[in-house]
Amino acid sequence: MLCTVVCQMSRSDPKLALSQEVIVCPARVFLLELIPLDAKNVASAATIAPKGLSPETSRVTLARWHLKNANNVTCVSIVAPTLHWRCVTMTRSRFLQGNEACALGGIAAGALFFAGYPISPATEIAELCSNLLPPKGGIYIQMEDELASLAAVVGASLSGMKAFTATSGPGFSLMQENIGFAIMSEVPCVIVNVQRFGLGTGIATQPGQSDVMAARWGTHGDHSIIALVPASVQECFDLTIEAFNLAERFRSPVVVLIDAIIAHLRETVRIPEQVNKIERIRPSGPIEGFQPYAPEENLVPVLPNYGDEYILRVTGLVHDQYGYSSANPDVGGQLVGRLIDKIELYSHELPEPEYTGPEDPDVVVISYGISARSALSAAQRGGRQGLSIGVLKLKTIWPFPEQAVTRTCARASLVVVVEMNKGQVLREVKAAGITRAIGLNRTDIRVIMPGEIISFVKERCSCAGS
Amino acid sequence: MQAVKDIDHYLAHDKLPHMWCPGCGLGSILKQLLLSLAELQIPREKAVLASGIGCSGRAGDYVSFHRFQGTHGRALAFATGIHLADPRLTVICLMGDGDCGAIGLSHLIHAARRNINITAIVANNLNYGMTGGQYSPSTPEGAITSTSRQGKVVNALDLCRLAADAGANYVARSTVYHIFEAQKMLQAALNTQGFALVEILTPCPTYFGRYNKLGSAVDMLEWLKKKTVPLDLFRKMNDEQQQEYFWRGVLAEQNTPDFLTRYRRKELVE
Amino acid sequence: MKEWQILLSGSGGQGLGLAGRILATASLHEGLNATQSQSYGARARGGYSESGVVLSSRKIIFPLIEQPNLLLVLTDKAYQKNLNSQTNLVHVVFDSDNVAMSSGQKIYGFPLARWAGELGNEKGVAILSLGVITTLFGLVKSENIEKAIAENLAPTLLKPNLSCFRKGLEVVKCQGLTPINDPA
Structure with missing residues (x-):
């Protein structure tokens, strides 16, 4: 097994370097590949110091380590404070x-x-x-x-x-x-x-x-x-x-x-x-x-x-x-x-879009990106308050997943499209035949919060009920 | 000088005759390019002819090897990617003066600045031929075009000087009249490791010639002969005289390492 | 454990984003789930700045701070922005030199920036505050924070920041404040 590790001695501002870091690893070390390693190999890898690497190395140095018998896939980050290399963390996440x-x-x-x-x-x-x-x-x-x-x-x-x-x-x-x-x-x-x-x-x-x-x-x-x-x-x-x-x-x-x-x-x-x-x-x-x-x-x-x-x-x-x-x-x-x-x-x-919620929801919320996270949270919290909300989270936005949308919304009394624009996906939902769909929109740089979605749904549900 | 038969296999015979107007120099330029490829024995599968939009953009239709025709002005930017992803290719960009000197000017400057290993050819017919003879950045001051009936207001842009200043390894200019000189320049450009630009002045009898009463296609070739002087002669002229002439010759010839060579040098080495 | 929504607020250059990342990565070492967000762009170069961390033993559905239940306030601007309306349910740690509020139930004031300055590391104020927060609220084990500091910082910056963190831990311990373990 060939593993490639790069150590970059950065002369740049540490803050800048931090913003570029890849994983829970020091600012100056970038991991190139996901390295299949097991604990034994990490131990042996740690003892290998790459030749010719000096602390003065201002650019980059590459060391290749041949590791045998690797089976578990983990990733490893390496600290190079000086010439002493050691492994600090092994994680799959x-x-x-x-x-x-x-x-x-x-x-x-x-x-x-x-x-x-x-x-x-x-x-x-x-x-x-x-x-x-x-x-x-x-x-x-x-x-x-x-x-x-x-x-x-x-x-x-x-x-x-x-x-x-x-x-x-x-x-x-x-x-x-x-x-x-x-x-x-x-x-x-x-x-x-x-x-x-x-x-x-x-x-x-x-x-x-x-x-x-x-x-x-x-x-x-x-x-x-x-x-x-x-x-x-x-x-x-x-x-x-x-x-x-x-x-x-x-x-x-x-x-x-x-x-x-x-x-x-x-x-x-x-x-x-x-x-x-x-x-x-x-x-x-x-x-x-x-x-x-x-x-x-x-x-x-x-x-x-x-x-x-x-x-x-x-x-x-x-x-x-x-x-x-x-x-x-x-x-x-x-x-x-x-x-x-x-x-x-x-x-x-x-x-395909991902549906989360009850089998036959009163309310379907269609959303994507950060707004979908709000919608999912609102649906969960709304559920505790007796609201029946399902969320259809889009993954593909074009071509618009019309079939999944019409299928999911078929029996919902309220369909809300939550998005941080003036209703761009709402138009598509309507064009797909769900003409009763309404939009919860924001165009003021603020994220649409879960609480906002719950209030919006409650308001519309009580109107429908009365 | 290569025999014409040597370029047979570079040509898409079933696409001929070409669509260019009688008296246009693009056919000659393409032929000289193909002769240069033959001279250098560049195999068909390793050559890519990239072009943009305009009369010159159609050149790719007449070759039998890899061709690319991009959006207007972007040929050099596309070619940058084509070259970097497979440096074994011989990448040639054939552009017009509007293509390269107006909409695509920044790509020319940056391709030259990077000294990217591409051969750029600008067929300069002094106007936008494909769209009906409007003025381009390289139209001389005072020239009549369909959008400058009273004469063009500003003076012409010298693409060669720009590319040389930006750092191109090879920059030269000739004309369709001086076609053997042009072919030598094309070969030198193809042999350059780094960015090379060859500008070739070419007649557009249909528009530029007609608007400016330059006569027939043959008369325009004569005009190109009269209007151009070797670079050393040009340098001795005063400003006023220089306005009347185009220079011809090799403006830059150097051997600075090209982009990819320098890029790979910075790269991690074992 | 309920969900902690921690908002670290102050001004650009106080290391709030870094502190947020350290807190989040430390909690990962304890098997918790975490998300972290922070001010972006010009605001990070001065003026008001914030970093949000959500910690939970369950899957985090909404990753941003909706209603913080733990608030760090290092500047008056941060106080004006975050504490005018919602003081009630929030645990607050504030900089007593820079923020005009008084300590009370769930509200703790310390001269955080001054302590960091005394250690010669004014930029370490957010990390020092992590020490305070760790002691007061027991969110994550201090050794995991130290581990996360080592993972997130260049080796040369390790020592001064560790000493900031430890200072934060100790001063609060000395005052005999009891840790709180529930975000409610």
Whole structure:
């Protein structure tokens, strides 16, 4: 078993270093991999001091340890106060910030490329990637703007690296150009949008959930897109992995919409021994006459990477199955239709919403992100007060899980959509046929508190009763 | 000089003839690029031609190797990712002057600043041809275009000087008239480890030539010959004379380590 | 154990976020569940700042502070913001030099910043306050806090912060205050 440990002697401000730490481990030590270790091996590892490491080492030093007979998967962090290395903690769980979990999720999913532009409140994702990717042979690059960031991500993905970027509202607006391009040219990639408050430049450090429609319709032209919404730090990890897998499965960009609260919240994350990774399928068959954009039965083409013997022709223009641009109306119509159908017809493969509550609730609350945490708490507390509240917590927000919503709401007398915007998901719930749905909305940077949801529900229930 | 047959396998024959106007120099530029690839014996599967939007953006339709056509102006940003994720590729960016000099200017500056190992070619036809001949940043002062009927107000942007100042390893300019010089420059650019920019002035008889009464396509080639002077000569001119001419030649040639070389050097080593 | 909702409030630079993280990681060592949140952005560089920690033996559904039942107040601004309306149900520890309130039932004032200053570590005031809180409320074992301090701090910062924490532990013990174990 090969294990890789990096010790970074940071010259930077300790506070800054702390903000970048990965787990319950000292500021100056970054753990690169989850290391299968058992107690015996930890003991033996502790006795190995890497050669040539001096306290003056201001940059980075890498030591590789060969550990045999490893079976239990744990992770270990190492303190290097001087040259004496010792293990301080072994745990399978890590206390992480949402943004950190997102970066680690991406890396666990196999991402080797991150291009981004600094923006609050998403910066921790870039910072962590800048530390963790280079030693893995990956690339972190800070581009000149968000347009270029997503462009570089798309380029890297086409050359075969799993790639992602992270931004917030204003940067997300700039990325719309190349989100549309990536959809059109079927490039797998992940865009994390840590939503902050407001339109324009809003309030940079404060939370919002108001980019839901921007994720769906932000880029011009008819299209479909996949967007996931984590409601916990654990889900930041899990759904970022899922996002990478879906990007490969559907050959499409996938958006992860985190809100600034979940992004900065610290919670315990369980990191599994092995994550389920979907690797890119490579073409087979004759090289001559190869049609990169000829779809398989599931409507998704199997594209080669640049550098493969199979020639890849990519364009954002309407293109035929060879990848040549075309102005033929049939080619254009079929392409746009397929790009939508390949996702919409297979949306049952996307993460299902989670229902929590009584079997036949009076009230269904539909929510996501931090608001869903409030809703779950309100439902539990409301239950103790005699209210029958069920919560449908979304994981996939696009394509909108209409069926699950209509099924869950079918018999509820009250349907409330709780979200920190003016009713972006509410519109979808209504469009799904639940026209009686009402919204509990906030757009003032304040989180919608559980107590607020209970009062809201009580008020509506008593009205209905009287 | 390579024989034309050597570039056969780089061409998508069934896509020819190309869509460019008679007298446009893009075909010549593409041919010189393919000849350079042949000269350097770059295998088809290891070359990527990235382009943007505009007349030059269509070049990819006529090649048989990997091609990429991005959004307007972003070719260098996409190409940065293509190159970094697989440095074994020979990445060529073919852009127009509007593509590279206006909407994509910051990407040019930063690609040059990073000294990223990409060969950039700017086909400078002095206007936006695809959209009907509007003025671009490289349109000379006083020139007539569809959006400057009284003559363009500000002077032209020199992309080469910008790229050289930003740190590109190789910067050169030629014209479609001086096509053999241009091919030498393309080969030198492809041989450069680091960022290389070759600007090639090319006639747009359909719009720029017509608006400015420069005559036929052949007349425009003559015009390119008359309007350009070797760099050393240009340097000896006074400001007023310089306004009348374009310089030709190699502006920068250096061997600074490229982005990835420096990036990997900083990386953790065992 | 009921759920503790602990709000550490003061100003940027007092180490509130770090103290919150230390408290949260310490509680993980005892098998509790914890979440931690904190001020973000410009506010963390001065002005009002806060850090929230939720501790529970059960799964934490809502991870933020809804109604704190333990409040640390280090500055007057923090007092104005957090104590105007909800003094009743809250255990309060405040800085008696900087906050104009008086001790009483469940309300404890100490010159926290002054003590940290005496130790030559003004930035350690939140960690010193953790010592006070640990003694008064017995949230987590002091050895687990010390363990968490070691895990969250660079080795060079370990000693001064440990001494701050221990100072907080001891001064309160000396005053003979009895620990409270229930957040209600």
